[in-house]
């Protein structure tokens with residue numbers, strides 16, 4: 606793939622790592638590439654970061670034809686920059702594209718585009734503890750007509766954002782409310798795809814939880830409101846007795862790469878890990894009788910985020926005295942250790958950019 610590069614003549618001042626937060630600052634450049642059914646992918650380019658012009662009838666504005674990914678470039682202690690399991694994001698992006706009738710992007714082209722942008726913006730990868738360069742590839746339908754159909758024109762973009770912690774609590778336990786009204790996704794729908802619409806549908810419950818002082822909601826399945834699915838925009842895991850349980854991927858759950866990595870680490874270390882249906886009644890019982898030892902969310906942005914309190918039908922349950930548990934801490938240390946190059950990567954998950 607031939608990528609043309611137009612450099613900015615107005616580079617920005619990079620923010621101090623103490624102010625980063627999540628997704629508030631953007632680097633100097635972005636990658637773009639267009640698609641039409643006639644031409645296939647064309648005009649791969651890196652251009653100065655800035656607004657994107659859209660036709661007012663563009664498909665994405667009306668019918669939500671949009672998917673995205675979230676991954677990070679990490680600066681190691683030795684100064685080198687590396688990605689974490691990038692092929693997993695690339696494959697998931699194409700799975701999401703298939704679900705929304707958006708065009709497939711050749712895997713090697715997506716990888717090349719990511720590497721080209723991260724190499725160009727290497728200086729934007731921060732080095733303070735817990736910081737990284739968040740990469741947000743996204744793909745949207747861009748037909749200039751109001752007809753409802755699979756798209757014929759699309760645009761693929763990658764933007765990059767230096768980030769610190771996702772939750773203001775950082776690695777401290779968060780308070781979560783079990784949502785039994787709104788649902789995030791349904792089987793047969795788009796839950797397993799990373800499409801913008803899923804997040805739009807989640808916001809109302811997230812806002813209601815925030816008004817009551819909770820960081821996020823724990824989603825139940827869309828058919829019976831019975832089975833646990835995810836927590837906010839993260840997968841969720843529980844330690845019940847000696848068993849680690851995470852909801853099985855039934856189609857309405859996003860197959861997280863952090864989830865997959867946690868499962869692989871835990872299994873390799875001899876833990877009992879089950880991907881299975883977990884009903885909210887079973888969870889409530891484990892909360893009430895004290896067998897629920899730990900609960901945590903897992904995702905690229907926060908890595909591992911302990912849950913210190915769960916509220917269900919107005920009853921508040923404190924988990925592990927509101928403190929991070931040993932398994933949660935161990936997963937956090939292992940994954941972040943590999944991601945930031947502080948631990949040996951015995952899994953071959955890291956991908957140096959140079």
Ligand code: PLP
Nearest residue numbers: 838839840859861862863904905
């Ligand atoms: N579930 C949802 C709905 C998400 O948006 C994310 C974030 O990407 C995840 C789970 C975690 O996935 P990953 O670990 O690949 O970041």
Ligand code: COI
Nearest residue numbers: 675838839904905906907
């Ligand atoms: C994650 O990376 O865990 C996320 O949920 C990303 C989010 C901002 C959509």
